[in-house]
Amino acid sequence: MEKIARRRFLGSTLKMGALLPVLGTPAKLLIDNNDKDYTPADIPDRIILTVTPDLATSVTMNWRTAGKSGDNLVEYTVADAHPEFTANAVRVKATARAFRFGNISALNCRVTINNLKPDTLYAYRLGNESGWSEWMQFRTAKSNTEKANLSFIYLGDAQVGIRPLWSRVIRKAYAAMPDAQLIIHAGDLVNRANEDKEWGDWFAAGGYIHGSTPALMTPGNHEYIHEDGNPHLSIYWNEQFLLPDNGPANELLKGSCYFTDVQGVKIISLNTQMIEEALTEDLINRQVAWLHQTLKHNPQQWTCVVMHHPVYSTKKGRDNKKVREHLKPIFDQYSVDLVLQGHDHAYARGMDKIPLTGGAAGSRSGTTYIVSVSGSKMYETEPMEWADIIGSHLQVYHAVNITNSTLAFRSYLATGELFDAFDLVKEKGRQNELIDKRPSNK
Numbered sequence: 001m002e003k004i005a006r007r008r009f010l011g012s013t014l015k016m017g018a019l020l021p022v023l024g025t026p027a028k029l030l031i032d033n034n035d036k037d038y039t040p041a042d043i044p045d046r047i048i049l050t051v052t053p054d055l056a057t058s059v060t061m062n063w064r065t066a067g068k069s070g071d072n073l074v075e076y077t078v079a080d081a082h083p084e085f086t087a088n089a090v091r092v093k094a095t096a097r098a099f100r101f102g103n104i105s106a107l108n109c110r111v112t113i114n115n116l117k118p119d120t121l122y123a124y125r126l127g128n129e130s131g132w133s134e135w136m137q138f139r140t141a142k143s144n145t146e147k148a149n150l151s152f153i154y155l156g157d158a159q160v161g162i163r164p165l166w167s168r169v170i171r172k173a174y175a176a177m178p179d180a181q182l183i184i185h186a187g188d189l190v191n192r193a194n195e196d197k198e199w200g201d202w203f204a205a206g207g208y209i210h211g212s213t214p215a216l217m218t219p220g221n222h223e224y225i226h227e228d229g230n231p232h233l234s235i236y237w238n239e240q241f242l243l244p245d246n247g248p249a250n251e252l253l254k255g256s257c258y259f260t261d262v263q264g265v266k267i268i269s270l271n272t273q274m275i276e277e278a279l280t281e282d283l284i285n286r287q288v289a290w291l292h293q294t295l296k297h298n299p300q301q302w303t304c305v306v307m308h309h310p311v312y313s314t315k316k317g318r319d320n321k322k323v324r325e326h327l328k329p330i331f332d333q334y335s336v337d338l339v340l341q342g343h344d345h346a347y348a349r350g351m352d353k354i355p356l357t358g359g360a361a362g363s364r365s366g367t368t369y370i371v372s373v374s375g376s377k378m379y380e381t382e383p384m385e386w387a388d389i390i391g392s393h394l395q396v397y398h399a400v401n402i403t404n405s406t407l408a409f410r411s412y413l414a415t416g417e418l419f420d421a422f423d424l425v426k427e428k429g430r431q432n433e434l435i436d437k438r439p440s441n442k
Contacts, residue, residue, distance in 0.1 A: 036163070038200030040066040040106035042131035046203045046240060048210040050217075051182060051260045051267075053244045055141040056118040059214055060110060060242045061094075063126050063133070067107030072096045074111050076124035079137050085123060086135070094126075099239055104196050110242040118143045136211045141181050141262045147404045148264030148301040151180045153213075154372065154398040156342040157188035158202060159222055161376025165395065167205035169374045169414045173397035174209045176412065180399075181262060183213050186342035186372065187220025187308030193234035194225055217241060218269040219256050220308035220342060224277075231277045243269075248290040250283065257287055259294055265402060266300040272309035272323050288326055295334035302402055302426070303336050310341040310371045312386040314348045315379065331367045332357040337407065337424060337432060338400075339369045345379040347372050347391040347411065349420065351434050354386050366431035368424060370409075372396055389420055389438065 038045075046064040061074055075089040094111040109126070116122065119142045126133045142149065153173045158166040173183075190198040203210060224231040238255040247257035247269075256271040271287065278284045295303065309320040311328050320343075331339060354365040369386070374395055381392040395414035400407065405427065411420035421437040 036197070036200065036204070038197060038204075040064055040104070042066050042068060042127075044109070044126045044131070044133045046199075047126060047133060047136070048203070048206075048241070049138055049212070049214040050241050050243055051214045051262075052112060053246055053260055054144075055181065055214060055260060055262045056143045057116050057140065058112055058114045059116065059138060059140065060112045061124065061126065062108070062110045062240055062242055064099075064106050064108055064240065065127065065131070066105075067096060067098075069130050070128040072107065072109040072126075073128050074113065074124055074126055076113060076122055078117070079121040079123040089123075097239065101194065101235055102196065108239045112242070116140050133211075136208060138212055138214070139179070139181075144261055144300070145264055146301065148402045149404070150263040150265045150302075150400075150402045151177060152400050153177055153180045153183045154186070154340050154370075154400060155184065155374040156186050156347075156372030156396070157220065157222075157345060157377065158185070158205070158375040159188040159191050159220075159377050162190065162198060163201035163205050165376040166202075166374055169395050169397050170206050170209060172412070172414060172416055173399070174213070176397075176416070177399050180213055182260075182267075183209070183215050184267070184306055184340060185215060185217040186306055186340050187218050188222040188342055188375075189217065189220070190234075191222055191377075193223050194236065196236075199236050199240070215241075216260065216267060216269060216306065217243075218306050218308055219271060219273060221273050221276075224273055230279060231273060248286040250286050252283060253287060257290065261300055263402075264300055265302045265304060266294075266298050267304045267306060268294060270305060270307040270327070272307045272320070272327075275322050275326055276309055276320060284322075284326060288330070291327070291330055295330065295336070298334070301404075302338075302407060303334070304338045304340065305331065305336055306340045308341065309343050310369070311339060312348075312350065312354070312369055312371075312384065314344040314346040314371055314381040314384060314387070314390055314392075316382060316384075318344060318379075328365075329357040332359075332365055335431070336367050337426070338409075339367060341369065341371050342373065344371050344381075345373045345375075345377050346381045347389075347394060347396050347420070348381070348384070348387045349389055349422070350384075350387040351432075352388060364431070368409075368422075368432070368434065370398070372398060372411075374414075388436070391419065394419070 044063040244258040356363040407424040
């Protein structure tokens with residue numbers, strides 16, 4: 001049975017579209033005061049699996065090493081309970097790229113393993129004779145079918161308090177959903193785009209989870225620097241995350257605008273920073289045109305978009321007008337089911353009160369919008385017309401389970417208590433029906 005949050009301060013203040021009381025956030029929660037040494041070594045670190053266009057037959061492995069000698073290798077095989085399974089391992093050479101930034105000198109390694117068997121547990125390790133990682137395990141997705149069947153974890157901004165406080169959220173989420181097919185990160189993974197210590201904290205906080213469940217991430221504004229007045233994606237992003245190369249043909253969108261099809265669901269990453277701060281209209285138009293084509297030729301039963309800046313925000317004055325003007329009409333046109341966002345450092349969801357672009361008076365969009373946060377940085381909120389529920393000063397994670405025509409969305413506090421819940425029910429030729437299942441004390 002799901003544990004339900006019944007704390008008085010939540011139950012008495014959280015109403016439909018209501019505002020939670022603003023609690024002071026101690027400064028110490030916003031600062032990661034540790035002297036952890038993240039110097040690269042011979043033994044691989046910063047190990048992470050990232051999504052490919054088809055997770056049933058492939059996965060990408062990324063890691064870092066000091067790279068002092070030898071080739072960088074992956075050994076993998078079908079997992080077995082008998083420890084002698086390692087004798088069957090296949091060895092593959094990885095691509096290694098020299099990385100030098102500040103006082104950091106390392107090799108960033110990656111390899112995409114193809115021709116895997118669907119729905120199969122694999123074991124793998126990374127490194128060479130100078131140092132190997134432990135053997136880790138992951139399961140490939142099932143082959144895409146007409147009837148969707150997918151489970152995933154969704155996390156909003158980690159950004160601040162990554163190692164001391166975000167760690168408990170990703171670990172609790174994984175403990176609750178160890179068999180999730182992927183983990184979605186909706187931007188602002190760190191606070192300072194090119195700060196190695198923060199990336200070290202992010203990898204340390206997730207630990208072996210990063211190497212066990214493929215990640216799908218989209219960059220937020222804090223993954224960008226503006227040293228010359230223009231936005232530049234973190235030098236770390238494409239060096240440590242190899243992501244699908246099926247987005248628009250533009251270097252400024254590489255590794256941030258892409259999609260994967262997994263078990264009847266199309267999941268699309270959009271780069272909203274390159275809409276809000278695009279240097280040219282052409283850059284916006286390229287992403288918009290690509291999104292049209294991607295959705296126009298979409299055979300998947302469900303469609304989910306992941307992006308950082310919300311179409312609808314949790315406080316007046318935080319309006320992302322360009323994002324809404326360029327993207328919402330497309331979401332409406334192609335009946336996108338779910339839009340997962342971050343940026344506002346609060347939780348909110350809405351559908352029923354959102355109008356359909358160009359629709360008749362009283363018509364609703366049919367797309368469900370979520371805003372979330374998982375780190376310790378919190379913003380104030382206020383009642384917003386679009387939102388069915390808003391909550392502030394809470395670290396949350398989300399479990400999404402899709403089974404054929406039903407999408408079950410559950411939001412949990414960092415402590416594991418059920419905070420919000422709804423089902424989306426899909427019927428061909430009609431807009432999704434949202435069934436509110438939030439706890440009775442909300």
